[in-house]
Amino acid sequence: MLEFAILGLLHESPMHGYELRKQLTTKLGAFRAAISYGSLYPTLRRLQSLGCITEEAVPAGDTGLLTNRRSRVVYTITADGKERFQELLGSTGPETFDDPGFGVHFAFFARADQDTRLRILEGRRRRVEERREGLRDVLSRMAERLDSYTLELQRHGLDACEREVRWLEELIAHERSGRPPQVTAPTTPAPDSGPPER
Amino acid sequence: MLEFAILGLLHESPMHGYELRKQLTTKLGAFRAAISYGSLYPTLRRLQSLGCITEEAVPAGDTGLLTNRRSRVVYTITADGKERFQELLGSTGPETFDDPGFGVHFAFFARADQDTRLRILEGRRRRVEERREGLRDVLSRMAERLDSYTLELQRHGLDACEREVRWLEELIAHERSGRPPQVTAPTTPAPDSGPPER
DNA sequence: GTGGCGATGTATCGGTTCGATACATCGCGA
DNA sequence: TCGCGATGTATCGAACCGATACATCGCCAC
Numbered sequence: 001m002l003e004f005a006i007l008g009l010l011h012e013s014p015m016h017g018y019e020l021r022k023q024l025t026t027k028l029g030a031f032r033a034a035i036s037y038g039s040l041y042p043t044l045r046r047l048q049s050l051g052c053i054t055e056e057a058v059p060a061g062d063t064g065l066l067t068n069r070r071s072r073v074v075y076t077i078t079a080d081g082k083e084r085f086q087e088l089l090g091s092t093g094p095e096t097f098d099d100p101g102f103g104v105h106f107a108f109f110a111r112a113d114q115d116t117r118l119r120i121l122e123g124r125r126r127r128v129e130e131r132r133e134g135l136r137d138v139l140s141r142m143a144e145r146l147d148s149y150t151l152e153l154q155r156h157g158l159d160a161c162e163r164e165v166r167w168l169e170e171l172i173a174h175e176r177s178g179r180p181p182q183v184t185a186p187t188t189p190a191p192d193s194g195p196p197e198r
Numbered sequence: 199m200l201e202f203a204i205l206g207l208l209h210e211s212p213m214h215g216y217e218l219r220k221q222l223t224t225k226l227g228a229f230r231a232a233i234s235y236g237s238l239y240p241t242l243r244r245l246q247s248l249g250c251i252t253e254e255a256v257p258a259g260d261t262g263l264l265t266n267r268r269s270r271v272v273y274t275i276t277a278d279g280k281e282r283f284q285e286l287l288g289s290t291g292p293e294t295f296d297d298p299g300f301g302v303h304f305a306f307f308a309r310a311d312q313d314t315r316l317r318i319l320e321g322r323r324r325r326v327e328e329r330r331e332g333l334r335d336v337l338s339r340m341a342e343r344l345d346s347y348t349l350e351l352q353r354h355g356l357d358a359c360e361r362e363v364r365w366l367e368e369l370i371a372h373e374r375s376g377r378p379p380q381v382t383a384p385t386t387p388a389p390d391s392g393p394p395e396r
Numbered sequence: 397g398t399g400g401c402g403a404t405g406t407a408t409c410g411g412t413t414c415g416a417t418a419c420a421t422c423g424c425g426a
Numbered sequence: 427t428c429g430c431g432a433t434g435t436a437t438c439g440a441a442c443c444g445a446t447a448c449a450t451c452g453c454c455a456c
Contacts, residue, residue, distance in 0.1 A: 002442080018405050026336050027348060030355025033295040033329070039442045041407060071450095072405065094415065097231040109347035131231070138224050149307035150225060156365055157228025160358070167354055200413080216434050237413045239436060269421095270434065292444065 001093060001101050002035060002043050007085040008108045010053060010077040017041065017073060031103025044075060052081030090116050092123050097131045118175055125168040132161035199291060199299050200233060200241050205283040206306045208251060208275040215239065215271060229301025242273060250279035288314050290321050295329045316373055323366040330359035 009015065009023050017040060024035045047053045059071045077085075089112050093101030102124045109117050135158040143151060207213065207221050215238060222233045245251045257269045275283075287310050291299030300322045307315050333356040341349060 016405075017407090018403095026340070027344075029329075029332060029336065030351045036443050036445095037407070038409080038444070043441085096415085103351065106351050107348050110345040131227075134227060138227065142224070146225075147308040150305050152369070153228045153301065153304050160361075163358075163361075171350070214434075215436090216432095234414050234416095235436070236415070236438080241412090294444085 001104055002039055003047060004085070004088040004101075005035075005104050005107070006040075006043060006047065006075075007052060007077060007081050007088070008104075008111070010075055011082060011085055011111070014074050014076040016058075016075065017044065020044075020075070027107050028100075028104055031107075032100050047081070048075075050080075050084075051078060052084050053077050085111075090119075092120060095123075095127065097127050099127075114175060118172065121168055121172050121175065125165060125172065128161050128164050128168065132158060132165065135161060199302055200237055201245060202283070202286040202299075203233075203302050203305075204238075204241060204245065205250060205275060205279050205286070206302075206309070208273055209280060209283055209309070212272050212274040214256075214273065215242065218242075218273070225305050226298075226302055229305075230298050245279070246273075248278070248282075249276060250282050251275050283309075288317075290318060293321075293325065295325050297325075312373060316370065319366055319370050319373065323363060323370065326359050326362050326366065330356060330363065333359060 005024055005028060006020065009020060009027065015023065017037070021035055021037065021040055024040075028035070044053065044055070048055050053075045056074050056076065057071060058074050089105075089108065092105075093099050102120065105112075105120050109120075112120075135154055138146075139151070139154050139158065146154070203222055203226060204218065207218060207225065213221065215235070219233055219235065219238055222238075223231075226233070242251065242253070246253050251273045254272050254274065255269060256272050287303075287306065290303075291297050300318065303310075303318050307318075310318075333352055336344075337349070337352050337356065344352070
């Protein structure tokens with residue numbers, strides 16, 4: 001999951017760890033809070049041992065225009081890494097509700113094709129609907145056995161589920177008919193598609 | 199966190215592992231999906247070694263009215279465990295946004311006093327507001343540097359934050375003025391309070 | 397000018413939780 | 427009687443987190 005997100009970001013441009021974390025925070029900030037270094041650096045290490053990225057130590061001074069910086073480690077994606085990313089792009093994570101994998105996949109929808117997008121959106125909708133039904137069951141069948149705070153929590157959860165289902169419905173409809181929101185990909189500016197909607 | 203939830207449930211009545219997991223799933227189901235046995239059993243072990251609960255193996259047949267069941271392990275909270283629970287009841291977890299600790303605390307609000315409830319609700323509100331501001335910053339300042347799917351994700355996250363803040367405002371207002379939702383506690387049926395609101 | 401302080405930057409450690417899996421018993425219907 | 431889903435206990439490896447340590451840089455107050 002973190003592996004996927006890292007590959008997705010490095011696909012756009014090489015980066016060092018600190019910058020990677022910042023970008024991850026803004027890109028995935030809507031679903032997860034922040035990525036800790038305790039996961040970031042081991043994952044980078046693992047990706048390198050798999051041959052998906054390369055590490056290059058930049059000592060100082062050759063950053064270019066600006067003043068010297070202290071030594072950093074710049075990570076670059078390899079061809080194997082790009083292949084791995086494409087593979088992960090189409091795979092759904094574990095089929096649980098609170099899987100952060102959906103948010104990460106959605107954040108990189110720009111690089112997936114329409115079929116993949118639809119499949120992932122519908123999978124997510126199914127899971128949220130299942131959870132919604134579970135919450136409705138609890139609220140209708142055992143409401144008298146739960147205290148009012150627990151009930152309020154269930155109601156709020158149910159509300160969030162219904163809202164997300166509606167959101168997903170809109171996205172699916174928009175994806176199916178009409179032009180899907182076209183994307184100005186940073187590294188590969190699509191030359192053949194229409195004007196980007198934004 | 200799981201420790202807290204387990205103590206809270208065992209506070210109501212002794213239970214065995216499978217039943218504990220089911221209750222946890224419905225009680226906390228609004229915030230987290232399910233608790234895995236891979237966390238449940240080690241936590242139970244830890245709680246027992248701390249003296250907060252006792253394990254008692256029930257071989258078979260003495261469940262009472264119904265037919266014999268196969269052997270189970272029934273966990274019972276101790277006086278130390280109740281003390282530990284009260285301690286955890288007032289403590290806030292890590293100050294991050296996606297901390298599931300808030301949901302768990304909220305699920306056991308019935309056992310906390312009004313001051314504690316207010317403190318935890320306001321702490322949560324502060325964290326969600328901070329995240330909301332972060333998302334607004336991203337949306338206003340770097341909207342042109344993000345693709346439309348990422349933007350849509352941020353918008354949805356921002357919407358969820360605003361909604362949760364409103365929810366928290368209502369809860370805080372309801373908690374401060376007027377009668378807080380009184381609770382029919384399963385083990386200690388409050389004899390001196392007014393009629394429960396539900 | 398210098399002393400401190402916040403941002404930048406790399407890195408590890410211990411601990412919690414997860415998903416998958418294994419295995420055994422029970423009740424029930426094909 | 428055979429299988430299958432619910433009940434029930436349990437472990438394993440891996441992912442991820444929060445805290446922490448440590449060093450450099452730019453900048454502003456004193």
